[in-house]
Amino acid sequence: MNLLEIRKLCFSYKNSPTPLLRDFDLTLDRRERVCLAAPSGRGKTTLFRLIAGLEKPDSGEIRLGGRVAYLFQEDRLLPWLTAEENLTLIGASREQALTALESVGLDCADKLPRELSGGMRRRLAIARTICLGGEILLLDEPFSGLDRASREKAATALDDKFRNAAVILITHIPEEAGILGARLENFDPVPEKML
Amino acid sequence: MAESVKRLLRGLCVVAFWILVWEAISLIVGQELLVPSPALTLKTLIRLAVTKKFWLATLMTLVRTAIGFAAGTAIGVLLAFLTHYSSAADMFLSPIMRLIRAVPVASFIILALVWIKTEALPSFISAAMAAPMVWQSVAGALKNDVDRQLLEMAEVYRLGRLKTFVRIVLPSVAPAIISSAVNALGFSWKSGVAAEVICQPLFSIGRQLQTAKLTLETAEVFAWTATVCLLSTALERLLKAAVKHFGRGRAA
Numbered sequence: 218m219n220l221l222e223i224r225k226l227c228f229s230y231k232n233s234p235t236p237l238l239r240d241f242d243l244t245l246d247r248r249e250r251v252c253l254a255a256p257s258g259r260g261k262t263t264l265f266r267l268i269a270g271l272e273k274p275d276s277g278e279i280r281l282g283g284r285v286a287y288l289f290q291e292d293r294l295l296p297w298l299t300a301e302e303n304l305t306l307i308g309a310s311r312e313q314a315l316t317a318l319e320s321v322g323l324d325c326a327d328k329l330p331r332e333l334s335g336g337m338r339r340r341l342a343i344a345r346t347i348c349l350g351g352e353i354l355l356l357d358e359p360f361s362g363l364d365r366a367s368r369e370k371a372a373t374a375l376d377d378k379f380r381n382a383a384v385i386l387i388t389h390i391p392e393e394a395g396i397l398g399a400r401l402e403n404f405d406p407v408p409e410k411m412l
Numbered sequence: 413m414a415e416s417v418k419r420l421l422r423g424l425c426v427v428a429f430w431i432l433v434w435e436a437i438s439l440i441v442g443q444e445l446l447v448p449s450p451a452l453t454l455k456t457l458i459r460l461a462v463t464k465k466f467w468l469a470t471l472m473t474l475v476r477t478a479i480g481f482a483a484g485t486a487i488g489v490l491l492a493f494l495t496h497y498s499s500a501a502d503m504f505l506s507p508i509m510r511l512i513r514a515v516p517v518a519s520f521i522i523l524a525l526v527w528i529k530t531e532a533l534p535s536f537i538s539a540a541m542a543a544p545m546v547w548q549s550v551a552g553a554l555k556n557d558v559d560r561q562l563l564e565m566a567e568v569y570r571l572g573r574l575k576t577f578v579r580i581v582l583p584s585v586a587p588a589i590i591s592s593a594v595n596a597l598g599f600s601w602k603s604g605v606a607a608e609v610i611c612q613p614l615f616s617i618g619r620q621l622q623t624a625k626l627t628l629e630t631a632e633v634f635a636w637t638a639t640v641c642l643l644s645t646a647l648e649r650l651l652k653a654a655v656k657h658f659g660r661g662r663a664a
Contacts, residue, residue: 270568285568291561295562
């Protein structure tokens, strides 16, 4: 069985006259990596939310062959917990947390998120995804706000942890697909002929 | 000059100004029985402060109000969670809480006097006044201050209900719990003393106030009122200091 199978997925938001996804299909197996390319507002993040179970499809099927690790577009860190506590919160041991922080080039275990720069907070969110682990990795604009060196370090850390996972990437920077070795795919959730 | 010293001097100037106004009114009226002077009030307060009766009344009033305030705050917080998570509880309890808020304190005291023992009434009134204030604030915070994105993160990362509640929901509404408790404290304290004035438990500031009024000891009424005001300010500052101390560095 594939790690991720999406069949004839349809979805539209309430009060929206047009569907965001219609009869959308996607299949990913172990070690497969795709980068979904499409203009903003075409439903890429919604697709992630459907896969993660945060939205219910109108019809169609999503079959998961493993655990989902979702790196949100926003950092979604708990502001009252330190960097280390943000990682141990999801079940990582102290050692795992420190290793994950180190893997993304962070040395700020006892700092609160508000004491970190935007780029550091993004790397902390990446470290949390690394601690979470899983077989299906969803990356929504994973490297936004990171400089080239930090981006490459974070990509290597993700690559190491999710070597065997099925990975879907959303990014506006095609170069990032290259860093993670993902193939570019045109994301067309509602084919023009159907509109 | 440091800003804190400037602020203190400004505050002292304001207090001095209003004491002068008080003194002027007392001089114009010319009868200590109607408006005692600040000096007579202070003298009376010092005379009272060396008596056992004063400290016993103050202590018992403090205890009664503290019990009522603590119970009211706890009930307010619990009901806020209950009405937030259960639509049935919201439907039945929210109107009652709004009603309690709307009923005048005096009506509440007189009604409660019929049902509750004299000794327990001030605590009951303090609780009844604090609970709706805390409830309203915390219920609002549960609706507006808990970050939906963090709740989604908790769901996707499988934190579980207990962990989500303890690590996300509670810290999100903690500022509302604290600020509403600080606001409710003064109100709770004043309502408790008002209840004592009407039901007159043996050792209480309220009873002393009522006795002073009946014996036309207006200076004593002023002295006891000053005691209530000073204690209200002191309690509020104490609570704020405690909150600041225990919440250091963790605010979002």
